[in-house]
Amino acid sequence: YNTINNQSPLIFEQIEEDDYFYGDDIYNDYDKNIILNILDMPRVIDNAIKAKSLNDICDYLYKLSNTYNNFYSENKVLIEEDINKKESWLALSHIVYEINTLLLNVLGIDLPSKM
8 A cells, every 4th residue: 555655646647648558468477466456356346245345345455555565666667668568567557556546435545645
């Protein structure tokens, strides 16, 4: 959560959404793990609705945030020289940020503008 909350606004305020390149390359296991977590979101939400419980969403957010923290600590997203890789990582970061924002809103938690 900390990495998402603290880094994402800084990353995204410099870039317009139209500038994102949604590539189809997976560059390492960190990318793959985030993508697998993202693909798991519909199942998690479905289970939460069926169980009438928000615990699954909390667990999912924790897992996704930890996966993103690992990804961000291992990849130099902002200074990556390979433009395709950088744009792919920025798009992936943006998706994780949007998922966090959406699901925290579902939980009734507002994102602070500054930590």
